[in-house]
Every structure is written in structure tokens, then in C-alpha cells.
Amino acid sequence: MIVIENLRKQYGAFTALDGVSLRVAPGELFAYLGPNGAGKSTTIKILTGLTRLSGGSATLGGADIQTDPIAAKRQCGVVMQHINLDSDLTLVENMDIHGRLFGMSAADRVARTEELLGYVDLYDRKEKLVSTLSGGMKRRLMIARALMHNPSILFLDEPTVGLDAEIRRRIWGLIKKIQNAGTTIFLTTHYIEEAEFLADRVAFLDEGRLRALDTPLALMHRVGAWAFDRLTEDGMKTEYFPDRDSAQAAVTLDAGGHTLRRVNLEDAFLTLTGKTVV
Amino acid sequence: MLHGLGAVYLREMRILKRRFKRHIVGMAISPLLYLVAFGTAMGTEARFDGHTYLEFLLPGLVAMTSMTQSFSTSTEINIARFYLHIFEEFQSAPISNVAYVLGEVLSGMTRALIGIVLILGLGAAFGVILHTGPWFWLAAALNAFAFSSLAVLLAMIVRSHGDQALLNAFVITPMAFLGGTFFPLDRLPEWAQNILYALPLTHAAQAIRGDVFGRPVVWAHFAVLVAVGAVVFIIALKSVGRARD
Numbered sequence: 044m045i046v047i048e049n050l051r052k053q054y055g056a057f058t059a060l061d062g063v064s065l066r067v068a069p070g071e072l073f074a075y076l077g078p079n080g081a082g083k084s085t086t087i088k089i090l091t092g093l094t095r096l097s098g099g100s101a102t103l104g105g106a107d108i109q110t111d112p113i114a115a116k117r118q119c120g121v122v123m124q125h126i127n128l129d130s131d132l133t134l135v136e137n138m139d140i141h142g143r144l145f146g147m148s149a150a151d152r153v154a155r156t157e158e159l160l161g162y163v164d165l166y167d168r169k170e171k172l173v174s175t176l177s178g179g180m181k182r183r184l185m186i187a188r189a190l191m192h193n194p195s196i197l198f199l200d201e202p203t204v205g206l207d208a209e210i211r212r213r214i215w216g217l218i219k220k221i222q223n224a225g226t227t228i229f230l231t232t233h234y235i236e237e238a239e240f241l242a243d244r245v246a247f248l249d250e251g252r253l254r255a256l257d258t259p260l261a262l263m264h265r266v267g268a269w270a271f272d273r274l275t276e277d278g279m280k281t282e283y284f285p286d287r288d289s290a291q292a293a294v295t296l297d298a299g300g301h302t303l304r305r306v307n308l309e310d311a312f313l314t315l316t317g318k319t320v321v
Numbered sequence: 322m323l324h325g326l327g328a329v330y331l332r333e334m335r336i337l338k339r340r341f342k343r344h345i346v347g348m349a350i351s352p353l354l355y356l357v358a359f360g361t362a363m364g365t366e367a368r369f370d371g372h373t374y375l376e377f378l379l380p381g382l383v384a385m386t387s388m389t390q391s392f393s394t395s396t397e398i399n400i401a402r403f404y405l406h407i408f409e410e411f412q413s414a415p416i417s418n419v420a421y422v423l424g425e426v427l428s429g430m431t432r433a434l435i436g437i438v439l440i441l442g443l444g445a446a447f448g449v450i451l452h453t454g455p456w457f458w459l460a461a462a463l464n465a466f467a468f469s470s471l472a473v474l475l476a477m478i479v480r481s482h483g484d485q486a487l488l489n490a491f492v493i494t495p496m497a498f499l500g501g502t503f504f505p506l507d508r509l510p511e512w513a514q515n516i517l518y519a520l521p522l523t524h525a526a527q528a529i530r531g532d533v534f535g536r537p538v539v540w541a542h543f544a545v546l547v548a549v550g551a552v553v554f555i556i557a558l559k560s561v562g563r564a565r566d
């Protein structure tokens with residue numbers, strides 16, 4: 044569905060993406076995980092026509108983003124990291140302009156707006172100005188708008204950044220629901236739990252390069268199954284073990300502050316990139 | 322190829338509608354001041370091109386307003402790009418650059434039309450009812466087309482709100498004052514006239530005033546407006562891609 048080959052992006056002398064290649068299968072929920080500045084938004088901007096690439100190529104549902112951008116864009120919905128709504132227009136007007144840009148008929152626009160505003164729980168406010176919405180509501184409106192023309196691929200750039208835990212869970216539920224309806228989802232995040240909870244596969248991105256790409260489980264298994272955190276004189280040390288017994292054996296050696304726990308995606312990220320995500 | 326044009330245009334119109342009252346008041350203030358200050362100060366004795374100063378000034382204000390109003394499209398696009406980021410909606414939509422630019426240009430021309438009607442109304446309130454024939458409207462439309470296209474072009478190239486303010490200060494305000502709005506050009510030395518005839522607004526003001534005063538059509542004015550409009554429009558089309566970085 045999404046094919047990226049050796050994608051490169053230069054901002055002047057600075058290399059933001061340094062040869063990224065990956066494929067996302069139809070219906071997959073793919074998470075692009077990396078710290079701030081890794082190049083996540085840049086990738087989405089290139090794929091959705093907001094920025095030009097400097098090298099490599101990409102196709103969306105078979106349409107090349109460079110030679111056939113209009114066909115490529117027709118299949119995509121995108122929710123950017125920052126709010127990009129018309130704050131002086133109503134929710135319905137925002138949805139309607141989007142529908143017109145994608146060539147939807149008047150009847151479809153009305154029906155789809157009603158359906159989606161219900162879907163993201165904003166139906167009661169449909170005639171209000173966007174400027175009256177809270178941050179979480181704006182985010183949900185952006186998701187509804189991106190779904191307006193029934194895209195086969197949905198790009199979500201840090202969809203829950205800056206939202207509190209409860210709204211984050213609610214948006215996660217919404218994202219799962221969208222995937223279950225058959226949409227391919229490309230999601231970026233720097234929240235480990237988000238990738239772990241949602242993704243079929245995860246790519247670790249760091250300084251414009253892919254460090255690893257696999258299912259969350261497989262990535263964790265590369266590190267081990269159990270982790271033993273121990274407080275030492277130089278700070279926290281973590282050791283990884285293939286099973287609980289070997290980890291348990293290590294615990295008895297030490298009496299200081301320590302935790303024995305299952306390996307999580309953060310361990311995998313740390314080990315495979317040598318960095319923390321946040 | 323033009324699919325999406327309606328969406329771009331409609332969005333601008335909905336925003337305009339939402340602040341229409343404020344917009345009209347804002348648009349009326351400076352022409353009103355000119356009419357009061359210059360119109361009354363100059364009285365009815367002095368003759369300009371054989372007309373009272375008010376009769377001379379009004380067509381100039383029409384030209385100036387069609388320019389400033391259509392050029393204000395650039396401010397709208399700036400807000401859409403740097404403040405609301407809603408411009409990204411157009412970039413990620415399956416529409417052509419032509420559809421986008423034409424949608425914005427038509428919105429600029431609509432703003433110009435509203436401005437012109439307002440000036441004509443103000444003029445009538447001051448007792449001057451302008452004769453407006455087809456050449457008047459054609460010149461105003463061409464002028465609005467050229468400056469709307471320029472607005473899109475510059476809005477695509479600038480990198481911030483601040484750049485935009487500079488453009489207004491260095492391009493639009495001087496042109497508004499020099500482009501044959503406030504005084505007859507034949508009173509200036511020839512070298513100055515030559516410079517002023519390089520400005521498209523001068524041609525628009527002359528063509529509009531010519532029609533109002535019932536003079537024969539000077540084709541050169543229209544030719545210049547068409548040529549400038551066409552060139553700027555084409556560059557504006559190319560510039561849309563440049564906003565993608």
C-alpha cells in the first residue's frame with residue numbers, strides 16, 4: 044500500500060532523512076517511532092505532498108507521489124501533528140470544504156459529515172466555530188476531516204501529543220476502530236506505549252535512519268524476555284535475560300534497589316538505537 | 322483540471338462573510354478620509370483634467386481600492402499558511418495548482434468588486450455619481466486580476482508574516498500613492514511620468530478615469546494590464562510548488 048525506497052530529504056546542508064526504505068501492507072497499522080527531530084513528520088509531509096523529497100521514491104497504492112501526485116493524494120487522509128483547522132469556520136464548514144477539495148457530491152458531503160461528527164463525538168457542536176473547541180476536540184475533528192473522503196491510507200502524525208491520558212485512550216480506541224474498518228494506518232509517535240498498544244509493526248527511526256523494523260513482539264525478543272533493573276553507583280543498569288529463571292538468578296546476587304520485569308518496547312528501542320525515545 | 326477551484330473560493334468567501342461588517346468598515350475608512358480631507362480642501366474651484374478634484378479623485382480611488390483589496394488576498398494566504406496552517410489542506414488535496422491559484426485570484430477579484438461598489442457608494446454620498454461603462458469594469462477587473470495574482474505569487478514566496486508587512490510597505494503603499502490616484506500625471510516632469518507608467522496601477526487608473534470621463538479608449542493601458550496579469554499569473558502558478566519545503 045505504501046512503498047518507500049531509499050527516501051532522502053535535505054534541508055539545506057542538513058540531512059533529515061537518510062535513505063529510508065519500508066513497505067506498509069494494506070490494512071496494516073504501522074507505527075513510526077522515534078525521538079523528536081528523528082524525521083517522522085518530514086516523512087509524512089513528503090508522502091502527503093507538503094514537502095518535496097530530495098532523493099529516492101515513494102508510491103501510495105501504486106501511484107508515484109512525484110509523477111502522479113493527484114492520484115496519490117486522492118487515497119490519503121492526513122492528520123498533522125499541529126492543529127490545522129479553519130478556526131473562523133464551523134465544524135460543518137471545515138468538513139464541507141474538505142469534501143469539496145476531494146470532489147465529493149453535495150449529498151455525500153452532508154451524509155459523511157453527519158456520520159463522522161457522530162463517530163468522533165462532536166455532533167452536538169457541528170454548527171459551532173472551531174475556535175470554541177478544546178484541544179482534544181480539535182484533534183478529533185481533524186481525524187474526522189481526514190476520513191471525510193474515505194481514504195484507503197490514513198497518516199496520523201503524533202495524534203495524541205499533548206493530550207491527557209483519558210483522551211489519549213479514547214483516540215487510541217478511535218484509531219483501532221478505523222483500522223478495523225479496513226484503513227491502512229501510518230502513525231508516528233514518540234510515545235512507546237502508543238506504538239506498543241496500537242501497532243502491527245513498528246519502525247525505529249533515529250536521525251533520519253531506520254534502525255529496526257518488525258512486530259513489537261519480535262523487536263522486544265531481540266533484546267530478551269525479562270529485564271532486571273538495578274541501581275548502581277553509576278545510575279540505573281538494565282540487564283536482559285531470555286527467560287524468567289535466569290533473570291531470577293541475577294536478582295539474588297544483589298540486595299540493593301532493583302526491579303524484575305518483562306521487556307518492553309522501550310528496552311528494544313534503547314538497545315537497538317542506543318537512545319531513549321523521549 | 323479546475324476541480325477544487327470552487328472549494329478554495331468558497332472557503333475565502335465564507336471567511337469574508339463571517340467578518341463582513343468589520344471588513345466593510347475597515348475598507349471604508351481610508352477612502353472616506355481621502356474624500357473628506359482632499360475633496361473638501363480642494364473645493365470645487367480647482368480643475369483637474371477639466372473636472373473638480375472629487376470627480377478626479379474618485380476613479381483613482383476605484384483603481385487604488387481594486388488594487389489594495391485584491392492584494393489583501395496575500396494577507397489571507399499568509400494567515401492560512403503561517404498561522405492556521407490550513408494551507409496544508411490545499412497542498413495535500415488532489416487539486417492542481419491552477420485550481421488553487423484561480424480560486425484565490427477570484428476571491429481577490431471579489432474583494433476588489435466589493436471595494437469598488439463601496440467607493441462608488443461613498444462617492445454618491447459626496448454627490449458625485451460616476452458613469453461606469455464596460456471599459457471601466459474591464460480595467461478594474463484586469464487590475465484586480467493582476468494584483469490578486471501578484472498576491473498569490475508573493476504569498477507563496479514569503480517565509481513569514483513579517484516579510485509580508487515589508488512587501489506591503491515597499492510595493493503596495495508607494496504604488497497606491499504614486500499610481501495616478503491623487504494627482505494628474507501630466508503635471509510631473511517627463512522622467513517621473515516614465516517611471517510611473519512602468520507601474521500597472523497607473524494604467525488601471527488612467528483607463529478607469531478615461532471611461533468615467535467619456536474619453537476614447539487607450540488600448541495601450543489595457544494591453545499593459547493584460548500582459549502584466551498574464552505574466553504574473555503564470556509565475557504565481559509556478560510559485561505554488563515553491564511553498565512546499
Ligand SMILES: Nc1ncnc2c1ncn2[C@@H]1O[C@H](COP(=O)(O)OP(=O)(O)O)[C@@H](O)[C@H]1O
Nearest residue numbers: 054059077078079080081082083084085086566
Ligand atoms: N523546514 C525545515 N527546515 C529546516 N530543517 C527542518 C525543517 N523541518 C524539519 N527540519 C529538521 O529536520 C529534522 C526532522 O524534523 P521532523 O521530521 O519534524 O522530526 P520529528 O517529526 O521526528 O520530530 C529536525 O532536526 C528538524 O529540525
Ligand SMILES: [Mg+2]
Nearest residue numbers: 083084085124
Ligand atoms: Mg514531528
